[in-house]
Amino acid sequence: MTEAVLERDAASSPAAKSRPRPARRKPLIYALALLGVVAATRYGYRWWTQGRFLEQTDDAYVGGEVTVVASKVSGLVAEVAASDNQSVRAGELLVKIDDRDYRAILAKAEAVVAGQIATLANLDATRRLQQAVVAQARAGVAAADAEITRTRFDQSRFQELSAKAAASTQTFQKADADYKQALAAGERARAISDAAERQLDVIDAQKRQAEAALAGAKADRDLAALNVSYTEIRAPIDGVVGNRSARVGGFAAVGAKLLSVVPSQGLWVDANFKESQIVDLRPGLSATIEPDVAPGQIFSGHVASLAPATGARFSILPPENATGNFTKIVQRVPVRIVLDGEASALGRLRPGLSVTVQVDRRDKDKP
Numbered sequence: 179m180t181e182a183v184l185e186r187d188a189a190s191s192p193a194a195k196s197r198p199r200p201a202r203r204k205p206l207i208y209a210l211a212l213l214g215v216v217a218a219t220r221y222g223y224r225w226w227t228q229g230r231f232l233e234q235t236d237d238a239y240v241g242g243e244v245t246v247v248a249s250k251v252s253g254l255v256a257e258v259a260a261s262d263n264q265s266v267r268a269g270e271l272l273v274k275i276d277d278r279d280y281r282a283i284l285a286k287a288e289a290v291v292a293g294q295i296a297t298l299a300n301l302d303a304t305r306r307l308q309q310a311v312v313a314q315a316r317a318g319v320a321a322a323d324a325e326i327t328r329t330r331f332d333q334s335r336f337q338e339l340s341a342k343a344a345a346s347t348q349t350f351q352k353a354d355a356d357y358k359q360a361l362a363a364g365e366r367a368r369a370i371s372d373a374a375e376r377q378l379d380v381i382d383a384q385k386r387q388a389e390a391a392l393a394g395a396k397a398d399r400d401l402a403a404l405n406v407s408y409t410e411i412r413a414p415i416d417g418v419v420g421n422r423s424a425r426v427g428g429f430a431a432v433g434a435k436l437l438s439v440v441p442s443q444g445l446w447v448d449a450n451f452k453e454s455q456i457v458d459l460r461p462g463l464s465a466t467i468e469p470d471v472a473p474g475q476i477f478s479g480h481v482a483s484l485a486p487a488t489g490a491r492f493s494i495l496p497p498e499n500a501t502g503n504f505t506k507i508v509q510r511v512p513v514r515i516v517l518d519g520e521a522s523a524l525g526r527l528r529p530g531l532s533v534t535v536q537v538d539r540r541d542k543d544k545p
Contacts, residue, residue, distance in 0.1 A: 233459065234536045237510065238449035240469070242529040245415060245439045249430040250408040251275060262422050266413040266439065273424045273436050277409035284406050287399035294392035301385045308377050315371035322364035329357035417441045445517055445527055447479065449535040450489060450510040458539045459484060465515050465537045472526050478518045481537060485512040513537075 257274040260266055332353040339349075417439040424436040447467055451459065459481060467477040488509040490497055515535060517527070527533075 232536045232538055233451060233455045234534065235449050235451050235455070236532070236534045237451075238447055238467075238515075238533045238535045240445055240527050240529050240531045240533060241448050242441050242445045243415075244441070244529055245417070246435050247272060247411060247414070247437050247439060248433050248435050249273075249275060249411060250432065251280065251405050252432050253277075253279070253409065253430060255424055255426055255428045255430055258422075258424050258426055260413075260419045260422070260437070262419060264419045265442070266417060266419055268413055268416050270413045271410055272413055272419070272439075273411040273430075275409040275411070275430055277406055280402065280405045280409060284399065284402035287395065287402040290395040291392065291399050294388060294395045297388045298385065298392060301381060301388055305378065305381045305385070308374065308381055312371065312374040312378060315367070315374040318367040319364070319371050322360065322367040325360040326357070326364050329353065329360040333357040411436065413439055415439060415441050416443065440529060443523055445523070445529065446482070447515040447517065447533055447535060449513045449515055449533075449537075451513055451537075453488070453509045453511060456484060456511050456513065459513060459537060463537050463539065465535055467515070467517070467527075467533050467535055469527060469531055469533045471531055475526065477527065479515045480518065482514045482516040484514075487511075 253275040255273060256276045257271075259271045259273065266272065333356070335353075337354075420438050420440055422437040424430065430436060447465075449465075461481050461483055463481045465479045465481060467479055469475065469477070485492075488511050490509060515537075
């Protein structure tokens, strides 16, 4: 009787009630095992068909041609037309430098140009006048030659008459003197003509000098006009203004950074792959980009190029392993990935953001 009571107590105890029955556990174990097999099969299939062809890295960052806008002339900032994070179009005014000094220099340069133009005009008029003097001198030479011919004829004629006693010696002497005087007058006329023609050469040299001075004055004027135009600093590209340091009333030195313009198009990704991952990478391979700022959002792109050296080679102090202990470190090679379509537009992706990149090697043999 005591044994029967003990058996009833043991059967009614909590431990006996909570003990699972082997018959109910078997279906659950089978179901879990089946799910595990299905999951493993699916994972293996995806790895075999896709995963083994993908090269992935999270050492990747969005890049863009961020333009640092600086001043080419110095002066006080008169106007800041763009604020931080403002979208601008190429050619739109960003900053204006006080241009009064530069406009005064331009006005002076224009006055110098006008003076040189007047000098050239005066030289042209002088040359025309000198040409008239040359023509007059040449006419004088012709008249002197005619007088020489006449007096030489008279001198010869009176010499013959004097020899025959048909004319007096005094008449012959006068004809001879006239002939010699005509010769002297001819020499004088030729000298005057030569001097007049040489004066044309002098005027031509002065004109060339004035033309050179005019060219220099025009260059100074153009430079002054350029400096005036440089006082209006305009957006070089379409983009968004950032990192603005320009303030109204501040002094802008030559080359001083005033603001930056982040491009609205043409973004890319620089992905640093391990050296063991780039064996089959080449330009043209498709890639997917997932930014950390938008998990789950996938952007498409393609490999544009591979860097000619590892990232360490481009550092300020490249590593040298020729001496001392050597520890091998896996090197990384920058790979430029260009975003396709609207993905390259400034939006969710911005220069400097971290992304995860996957490159598909399955089309590595395609032309």
